[in-house]
Amino acid sequence: MRPLKQLVRFGWEQALSCLFPVVIFASLAITQLVPLPFLPRYDWLLIICLFMQWWMVRSGLETWDELKVITLFHLIGLALELFKVHMGSWSYPEEGYSKVFGVPLYSGFMYASVASYLCQAWRRLKIELVKWPSLLLVVPLAAAIYLNFFTHHFWIDIRFWLAGLVIIVFWPSWVTYEVNETRYRMPLALSFVLIGFFIWIAENIATFFGAWEYPNQTDAWSLVHLGKVSSWLLLVIVSFLIVATLKQVKGKRRTGVDASQSL
Template sequence: MSRAFTSVEQRIDAWAHRRLERLEPGGALRRGLVEFTVFVLKQAWACIFGAAMLTALVAARLWYPDDAALARTDALVIAAVAIQAIMLLARLESGREVWVILLFHVVGTAMEIFKTDVGSWSYEDGGVLRIAGVPLYTGFMYAAVGSYLVRVFRLFELRFERYPPIWATAVVAIGIYANFFAHHFLPDARWVLLALVVALYARCTMHFRNHRTRPWRRMPVLAAFVGVAFFIWIAENVGTAAGAWIYPDQADGWQPVSISKLVAWLLLMMISVVLVTFVYRPQPPVRSDDAARPRG
């Protein structure tokens, strides 16, 4: 399935390519710095939805008046809708990608309603744009994770060696989602599910390239999953510090989110990974005779 850049990304890529060609001549250190810079910038571009949401959360806490006629939570909902609209109107996301993001949005909101009801975490009171006490901007935080994953697929032309069967990953993802609800009434199966994730992806290697002029790189896909979960945990610390939501142990004052939440985020992220594979089917690595062909 095609993973072509959006029209905006095509223009950015062409602009960047012309400038990178001027920097390409030089020693190994200079070429390495160029490649690292491209990697960081592409990651930042992939995170644009999440970064915009996090900025809105922090700005609302720092500068939004507590006594404003429009509740802070409602203002955040409007801001989140505006961010998503801009992403679509500016063609920063393709239509097929939006369906995955929307589905993860719904999956996340359903879990939020249940989790807040059982007291796993809570949100600021006030506002009318909420369902069962959950502000509607929360779904957009899950959508930000989905947005990042679909954009990374395109931006780094991800390919996979020994990717597990899609049906098996889907079964595990369903089990993960069910456990987020069931562990409140039944024994927690998260460690069993984590073991299944490791078993499924242990032999899988991710191939990617930072730029069309650079060689293909590879890394264990499990290492990539852990890295993404870690940065989501960092964002969660920022979000809770901004008061977007709080855990019970933060009720008397903010403290860092437990590092154990990394496991929860890694498992939850697997649901988004599986959803993304329904749009971008995992493709095998590019053969050496294909690498030189221009990308369509």
């Protein structure tokens, strides 16, 4: 029974870490089924996301440092949305006062919710990284992955080359986590794949409830192409690298402060 109990506890901790994404999906479903008065749907979604973000910080579920990371992801995601919608990769067909160049501002929170999940899971599962690569490798790799989302529209798509580099750079790396005071470990590359796959599932749910619309979903909803897993995989890697780097830097600063106080 112990493995089953550990699995249930692990699932519970993951569910708590997904609180922000769950609220977003619930809001998408509710506003799709029950039209709200006074404002267009996209504007209500923005209000709900802003209130949820405020409540998570107010209640202590997220720290101010985590809010800074999440805000960074909101801006990164919004920049990507503006470009992709302009290029016709997907669209937001509904009306809204909070749309900028065809992109509703609530869309940035969908990216921010990924960062929220990572920050929450990091703290709840007491995640530690083993054999984390040098910043000289991590930062350029993350930048190249993000830039490829833009440049592949004008140049060759190098996502699979980048995925290969990720495997090479992170092959020796592990992530360790704790469930009921028992430590487990997983290859870091495998964790990227699993998170990317589950975000692809979440993307199907989001498009079903009209969060956005791909060109092949204009007439009727259809399953998001499985090839999108690679896109989400790379985006998750960027997210994880940013969160991990900030956690590493903060951890070193805390260690330095503790050492100076002990002196």
